[in-house]
Amino acid sequence: MKKVAFYTLGCKLNFSETSTLARLMEQHGYERVEFNQQPDIFIINTCSVTDNADKKCRKIVREAQKINPDGYVAILGCYAQLKPKEISEIPGVDVVLGAAEKFRLHELMPTFVKVPAGQPAQVFNSPIEEAIDYHAAYSLNDRTRTFLKVQDGCDYPCAYCTIPLARGKSRSDTVANVVRAAHEIAGRGRATGAVKEIVLTGVNIGDFGSVNGEKEATFFDLVQALDEVEGIERFRISSIEPNLLTDEIIAFVAQSKRFVPHFHIPLQSGSNKILALMRRRYKRELYIDRVQKIKELMPNACIGVDVIVGHPGETDAEFKETYQFLNELPVSYLHVFTYSERPNTTALTIKPTVPGNIRADRSKMLHILSDKKRRAFYDSQVGQDATVLFEEDIADGQMQGFTENYVRVIAQYDPLLINEMLPVRLTAVNADGLMEVTEPELILEKH
Known part of the structure; x- marks a missing residue:
């Protein structure tokens, strides 16, 4: 063998x-x-x-x-x-x-x-062009959470991106097949117990529903169907475009049995001029609307943001516009990407280019802002009751886990906690920016 x-x-x-x-x-x-x-x-x-x-x-x-x-x-x-x-x-x-x-x-x-x-x-x-078949996939036994693929490819021609060239046209599994996979995951489990959380993933999952070139369903249809799957306690949406995150999806998640209050919504720029150069399909005003809608219905929701710095055409003024836009938004953390030239993308034709040292400086500024945003979000959660899924990653006698709204929690290692979903009281944010909780021994005594 x-x-x-x-x-x-x-x-x-x-x-x-x-x-x-x-x-x-x-x-x-x-x-x-x-x-x-x-x-x-x-x-x-x-x-x-x-x-x-x-x-x-x-x-x-x-x-x-x-x-x-x-x-x-x-x-x-x-x-x-x-x-x-x-x-x-x-x-x-x-x-x-x-x-x-x-x-x-x-x-x-x-x-x-x-x-x-x-x-x-x-x-x-x-x-x-020959990559037209959809291949179902999910991870198992690699991590505490399972990543379930629901969609592949992308029809959005963003100026900086090679994904359509690397993965082809947008295509999806059927709702029935995804639900069947979720049931299969729930049944297969893992050595330390059943899978508790599934993360829905794809290239552009909000565009879910294209099967064999025909639109057969929507992402909202999928969310509603998965919410009925017994044996999985949490579903998490990995990333969804703001123009595809509808009011009905947000409202459904707010009252869902299984979908958690955590959204990761790509922004890429807070400048409408740069968004147009990037060939994005929305303006900053729509992004504000999506964030406000989430916070209105789920005040404790975690909102993550993708942002690109140094895209061709981005001046100091437009970067400052992005910085101020993010600074004022009630979002929880940033994923900062420094623009890099990719062959066969239209961004290569946009002038002027941003020097590498300026890209690095802008990236550093947004990373610092992200740390501040995350700390402010964590501080706002102190004193709240939450449910933590404890993971297998162990370092220096401590283990970590995530609440439903994606607060990273730290606790003393206890093998009985691994892959367990337990209620905790969020007590303090430590020097490393991790949330401390009520003693795990007290949690276990109650359960």
Whole structure:
């Protein structure tokens, strides 16, 4: 039995697909091992959102060669679709699989051959227009939470983004199939107990519902159906475009049995001029409306924001506009991305470009703002009662978990707490910015 190891770069969607590919390999006679356990085959699932993701791929290939110089290295994922020739020339890489081929990994594996040193890797890469099939996926046994893929691809031509080039057109599973997968996850569970939380993931999940080119349902239809799934205590929406986050979705989550009050809503810029250059499908006024609606119905909801700094055309004045916009919004944290040039994107034609040192300065400013926002949100939650799902990550005798509204909690390690969802009182924010809670021993005594 050959040993295979996986390494995932990038988003929750990649993690869901890696986990599914690993299970397929196991079903076809391969033994899954950790990356450092001398596998015969290394599978690296790549991202290509930024230039840094490409560099990470090269580094992981080098690490694989150190672990097992005779090991077989396969690269798949977004980077593999966008730059197959470039990857094929990386020393140590044996095969490259594009978007239409990655779920055929187990079928193609018997045809793979170890490439002699100095020779380019085998490449299986079709034009992105051929990536039309939808492949269901979910993670299992990798983390306390499960990532459930509900949608793939994107029809939004944002100026800075390569995702449509890497994943193809927007397409989805059916509501029935997603619900069936959620029931399957609830039934399969994990070694430490049943799965308690599912995170819905995709490229543009608000665009859910396109099946075989036809619009068959909406994301709201899916949310309503999943709310009835027994055996899963929490559903979390990973990220949703502001123009697709409707009043009915927000109102439903506010009274839902299982969907938690946590939204991650990409903004990218607080300047309408830059939003237009980015080819985004909304203005800042709509974003304000979405945030206000959430806070009106769920005052304790956590709201995360994606923002890009240094996009071509962004002047100091427009960056300050973004900074002030975010500073005044009642959001909880930021995911800050520094713009990086990506081949075949329209942003490359926009002038002037922003110098790298200015991009770095702007990024630093927003990271500091994010820390302040998170601290203010956490401080507002002190004294509240919440429910925490405790995770397996343990460091220095302590463990962490998340409340329903995404407050990261710290507690003394207790193996009985792992993968348990327990009520706590949020008592104080510590020096590291983590929320302290009532003693776990007291929690366990009551349950």
